[in-house]
Each structure stands twice: as C-alpha cells, then as structure tokens.
Amino acid sequence: MQSPASSPTARYTYTLPSDDEEISDMEVSVTAVEKILKYSFKNKKLLEEALTHSSCTGSSSYQRLEFVGDAALGLALANYVFLLYPDLDPGKLSLVRAANISTEKLARVAVRHQLYKYVRHNATALEEKVRDFVKSVEQEDEAEVYGGLVKAPKVLADIVESVAAAVYVDSNFDLKSMWLIIRDLLEPIVMLDVLEQQPQPVTMLFELCQKDGKQVDIKHWRKGERDIASVYVDGHFVASASSEQKENAKLHAAKAALRKLSYDFGDIMNADIFSQLNGDNEIEGAKQKLHELCGKKKWPRPNYNSLFPVNVRRIQKEVGRAHEKRYVCSVEIEITEVVLFVTGNEKPRVKEAENSAASVMLHGLRDSKYI
Numbered sequence: 429m430q431s432p433a434s435s436p437t438a439r440y441t442y443t444l445p446s447d448d449e450e451i452s453d454m455e456v457s458v459t460a461v462e463k464i465l466k467y468s469f470k471n472k473k474l475l476e477e478a479l480t481h482s483s484c485t486g487s488s489s490y491q492r493l494e495f496v497g498d499a500a501l502g503l504a505l506a507n508y509v510f511l512l513y514p515d516l517d518p519g520k521l522s523l524v525r526a527a528n529i530s531t532e533k534l535a536r537v538a539v540r541h542q543l544y545k546y547v548r549h550n551a552t553a554l555e556e557k558v559r560d561f562v563k564s565v566e567q568e569d570e571a572e573v574y575g576g577l578v579k580a581p582k583v584l585a586d587i588v589e590s591v592a593a594a595v596y597v598d599s600n601f602d603l604k605s606m607w608l609i610i611r612d613l614l615e616p617i618v619m620l621d622v623l624e625q626q627p628q629p630v631t632m633l634f635e636l637c638q639k640d641g642k643q644v645d646i647k648h649w650r651k652g653e654r655d656i657a658s659v660y661v662d663g664h665f666v667a668s669a670s671s672e673q674k675e676n677a678k679l680h681a682a683k684a685a686l687r688k689l690s691y692d693f694g695d696i697m698n699a700d701i702f703s704q705l706n707g708d709n710e711i712e713g714a715k716q717k718l719h720e721l722c723g724k725k726k727w728p729r730p731n732y733n734s735l736f737p738v739n740v741r742r743i744q745k746e747v748g749r750a751h752e753k754r755y756v757c758s759v760e761i762e763i764t765e766v767v768l769f770v771t772g773n774e775k776p777r778v779k780e781a782e783n784s785a786a787s788v789m790l791h792g793l794r795d796s797k798y799i
Contacts, residue, residue, distance in 0.1 A: 445624055452690050454479075457546035461591065462542050467609050469598050470585030478590040481549035481583065498594030501529050504607040513620065520620060527618040532671035534588040539565045557581045579676055588613070625724045629682040636686075637661055646678055657681035661689070710773075714787035718759070721790070727761055757781040759789050 462468055474493070482489040505525045513521065527533060539546045541564050549555070564578035580616050592610045599605040610795050611617075630646075637644045645660045651670070657677035658668040667688050669680035711717060754774040759782070772784030 454548065456547075461543065461546055464543065464613075465591070465595065465609055467595060469594070471598055474594040474598050475591070478594040479546050479548055479587070481547055481551065481554070483550040483554070485550070487548075489728055489747040491587060493590040493593040493597070494586045495593075495743070496596065497589030497591070498529075500596045500603060500606060501589060501592050501610070504603055504610070507613075508617075516620065524618065524620050524624055528614060531585040532580045532583055533614075533618065534585035535561065535582075536565055537582035537588050541613055543591065544584055547583070547587055548731055549583075554581070554583060558584065578671075620722045621720050625720060627678055631687060633659070633682045633685055637689075638753055646681065648677070659685040660777070661685070665738060670698075677777070709791075710784055711790055713783070714790055715783045716788055718761075718786040721793075722761060755781040757785045761783040761789065 433704045447634040454476055456467070457479060458472050461475060461479065477488045478490050478493050480487050480489050482491055485700065503526050507522070509516070509521050509524045513524070516524075544558055544562065558581055561581055561584070592606060595609050597607040608658055634644050642661050643663075645663075647658050647660065649656055652672045655677040656668060656670045657680075658672070659666045659681050666686035669677050669684055671677040671680065685725065755778050756771060756773040756774050756777055757778065772781055772786070772788050775781040775784055
C-alpha cells in the first residue's frame with residue numbers, strides 16, 4: 429500500500445490514507461452537502477461529480493456541470509429580478525443579476541456554507557489560495573460587493589455553479605425547483621438599493637472628481653509579490669493600497685482616496701437625502717430615501733413587510749368630512765434598542781401623508797446625529 433504522501437488518489441482539504449477511505453469520505457461529503465442544501469439527491473453521482481476538481485485524474489470533474497450551472501443560475505436570477513423590479517430598465521436588471529452571480533459573490537457563498545471543505549482535488553497550490561481567501565473573508569465586517577483584500581479563487585464559484593447544476597439535472601431540469609433550493613445559499617441577495625449605496629469605488633472616484641474639475645490618475649508598480657496602486661488628483665498624491673492582485677489594489681486605493689477627499693459614501697448619501705425640499709421643508713421622495721437609509725444602516729426590517737425596512741402605520745387618523753378627508757400617518761423605526769416614532773403633517777392623500785412622516789423622521793434622525 430502506498431503512503432498517504434505518495435498516493436495518487438484524489439484528496440480533500442485533508443489527506444486520504446487509502447482508496448477505501450476515499451470512497452467513504454466522498455459518501456460523507458455527499459451527505460454533508462445534502463444537509464447544507466436541505467435536498468436529497470436521487471442520483472448522488474451527480475453531486476460527487478459536482479464536488480470533483482479537474483486535477484483529479486480518472487474521475488469526471490465538475491466542469492460540465494459548472495457549464496450548465498452558470499447558465500441555469502443566470503436565468504434563475506434573471507427571472508427573479510425581472511419579477512422583483514417590474515419597472516426597472518434592462519441595464520439595472522443586469523447589474524443586480526451580475527452582482528448575485530459574480531465570482532466574488534459565489535465564492536463567498538462557498539465559504540459561508542463551507543462547501544469548499546468538500547471539494548475533491550489534487551492541487552496543493554489551489555488549497556493554499558482557498559485557505560488565504562477563507563481567512564480574508566472571515567475578517568470582513570460585511571459582504572464585499574466588489575471584492576475584498578484577496579481575490580476570490582474561481583474554483584469556489586465554480587463549485588457553487590456545479591452544485592446548482594447537479595440539483596437542476598437531478599430535479600429533471602426544473603429551474604423553479606433548483607431556485608427554491610439554491611436561493612437560500614445566495615442569501616442575502618444583493619438588491620438594487622445596496623448597489624446604489626455602494627457604487628463601484630473607482631468609477632465613483634473618477635465621476636466625483638470630474639464634477640469638481642479635477643483629474644484622477646492611478647499608478648501601479650510591483651513590490652515583491654504585491655501590486656501597489658497610488659491615487660493622484662491633479663498631480664498630488666492622495667492615497668495608496670496594495671494587494672497581490674492589481675484590480676484589488678486599485679479598488680482599495682480608490683476607497684481610501686474617497687475617504688481622504690471626504691467623498692464618503694455616507695456624506696454623499698446624506699447630501700442627496702436633503703438636497704430636495706419643498707415649500708413645507710419636506711423632503712421629496714422621503715419615503716424611498718428613508719427606506720434606502722435603513723438598508724444602508726442595516727436597521728431591522730418590520731416583521732409584516734419584507735420589502736420595506738420601516739414600519740409605516742398607513743393611516744394614523746382621518747381628519748375632516750368624507751368629501752374632504754385629510755390623512756395623518758406615523759412611522760417608526762428600530763435603532764439598536766431604541767424605537768423612534770414620529771407623526772407627519774396632514775395631507776389630502778395617504779401617500780403624501782406617508783412621505784410627510786418619512787420626511788419628519790429623516791430630519792429627526794439628522795438632528796439626533798443618527799445620520
């Protein structure tokens with residue numbers, strides 16, 4: 429019998445001492461992934477294939493399934509965002525879909541649900557890349573829409589796609605069944621408001637500086653194995669960052685420059701919130717802006733409506749006779765252990781009353797230094 433170190437058999441993230449144990453471990457992996465998915469495969473060979481990297485010679489790898497999964501997930505997300513945003517233009521629909529099936533997003537799905545632990549492979553270098561990425565993700569305060577300090581290994585995204593395809597094929601190519609199972613893995617789904625609150629930092633830096641008549645230049649050079657990106661505005665050094673990947677270095681340098689130039693996401697958002705006031709000092713579109721603010725601040729959503737992070741009591745009271753009714757609405761939001769409650773002004777329509785209440789809340793949040 430060959431020693432574990434010299435055995436040509438495929439291995440997981442730990443060493444397999446024998447062929448017999450390899451079979452047993454794959455059975456354990458299949459069972460474990462089925463529990464993660466909350467789905468029992470009729471054809472378990474599909475899942476075995478979905479968990480097998482191409483470095484395993486003599487075994488069918490996940491590549492064919494990954495090909496199908498890429499298309500199936502893309503279509504499922506397209507259907508989802510199409511129904512979720514009935515009035516959204518195709519360009520923004522594409523942005524929302526892309527954010528939820530990007531390599532960075534799917535790789536984090538593999539880490540968050542620990543799918544990476546069950547990948548069968550024979551590639552030491554691959555194992556090291558995955559380990560570095562896992563450590564980086566564990567240190568993230570929140571999900572990175574545009575990538576973190578370490579570039580996501582494509583193999584992790586491929587595994588999510590191949591597992592999705594295995595479910596898709598096993599369910600007789602039923603896209604709806606696949607989506608019901610895989611959607612839980614993808615949570616939290618990246619919504620449009622998140623993308624609007626977190627614009628791509630490099631693009632944002634160039635656009636904001638251009639509005640101020642300033643010229644941006646990002647220069648790169650290598651130092652050992654790391655790329656260093658430095659941001660210059662009108663020829664003056666502003667900020668720099670480094671990473672093993674050029675694009676990640678550029679991304680984080682842009683973020684640092686935005687902070688240093690006071691183009692902070694929060695400052696920009698607050699300026700936008702209070703940019704449009706009507707004659708009554710009420711904020712136009714206040715209800716939507718309050719919704720976006722709660723999403724950015726990650727304040728809890730109400731139990732009865734998953735679409736809105738504010739609890740709007742639709743009609744607090746009616747004023748006047750039937751033919752001249754005016755409405756007053758209130759709004760409450762929960763911040764940590766505090767519940768804030770305000771009432772808006774009387775309005776002839778319910779929607780206007782709700783917007784008035786949201787406007788009062790936004791002013792109150794600013795005055796109370798919550799924003």
